[in-house]
Structures are given as C-alpha cells and as structure tokens.
Amino acid sequence: NAGVTQTPKFRILKIGQSMTLQCTQDMNHNYMYWYRQDPGMGLKLIYYSVGAGITDKGEVPNGYNVSRSTTEDFPLRLELAAPSQTSVYFCASSSTSGGRNTGELFFGEGSRLTVL
C-alpha cells in the first residue's frame, strides 16, 4: 500500500497565484486532514473531513479551501498565495474502530511551498 500520497513535493509560487495541493490515500480511511508545519510552531490543523462530502475548518483555515468528493482524495486549494503561506503542508488520514476515530494519524511526506 502507498498510504498517503501528496503532490507536488516542492513548489514555488508568486504572490497572488493559486494552486492545489493534491492528497490521496488508499487505506479507505474516512477521516482526512491538512496540517501546516512551521519551524518552532509544531503542526496546525487547516481543514479536516470526516467523510466524502463533509469538510470543516481547523485552527488556521484562512486563505485555504478544501473539497472531498471521494473517500480517497482531499485536495487543498490556496487562493491568492501570500508569503505567510510559505510552509510545509502535510495531509493525513485516520481510521475508525467501532465507529470512533482511532486518533492515529497516517501522514504523507509533505509538500514544501514557498511564496515569493
């Protein structure tokens, strides 16, 4: 199994440009997440989804949008990129047991985005 796959691994954007970070998982997990990681700040939750068609905001959603049309895919859209969005973005998924989220997140390898 590939697990959680993110593309692209690296991207440089100019201020004001838009782009989509792709994320797909092959573990049939209902829950999916987008986190951003900044040095010395840990990881912060941007958006999450509890299943196809259902998404909700996390701690730092401004400047981002998501969609979840299938169980496998959870793309993150950056509109009007700003230097503050320079970060490493991680997609993750988690499974359920007995209807409850296990809490164990499986992360992709990350997408490093630089906005100049």
Next chain:
Amino acid sequence: QQQVKQSPQSLIVQKGGISIINCAYENTAFDYFPWYQQFPGKGPALLIAIRPDVSEKKEGRFTISFNKSAKQFSLHIMDSQPGDSATYFCAASGGYAGGTSYGKLTFGQGTILTVHP
C-alpha cells in the same frame, strides 16, 4: 485553552543515555495524548499514545508518563540510540462526543533530539 507547550526545543544525548521531553496542556477536556516522531523529509509517525485512565505506558524503550492533576505528560527514551535522532512532537485531542475529535490534534512545538554515538 488549546495550547500544548513542549520543552526543550532541542536535546543532545549520548548513546545509551535517557532522553526526556516534557509537555504541558491547558484544556482539561483533552483525553488522548500521542507522541509523534519525524525524520527529516518525512511526515510524522505515531510513536506511542496514552489516555488519562493510566499514569504510564511503556512500549519497548519508549515510555509515556502522565500526570493528570498537573496537566503534564512526558516521553522517556531509554538507552537512546543514534537512530532515535529525530524531531518529536507531543499532541493532545479529544473532548468531543463520539470520538470524532481525536484526529484534530493540537501539537506541541517539537523537540529536535540528537543522539551522539
């Protein structure tokens, strides 16, 4: 209320020594406390986790100690090895009905561990 504070920021240990990383949380509704390990260029991976009904959990060389009254928990790595050199994150979640919140982790700031041979 949602913060998780982690210390130290960096830690250097000799091979065979004990590595200790501490975390403190504020939200008393948190009821799931995992530790993640991250190697350079990789995503974090779950190392060990604890729920507040126990004060300690051990898996091999890794132990979580949990103090509910002090709202603190720590990771102890016994017999530290150069291969343990990585960034470690504590995290916390929970407090919502149905367990849907367990994946909505609040992370600490991270600790860069270096184990010298």
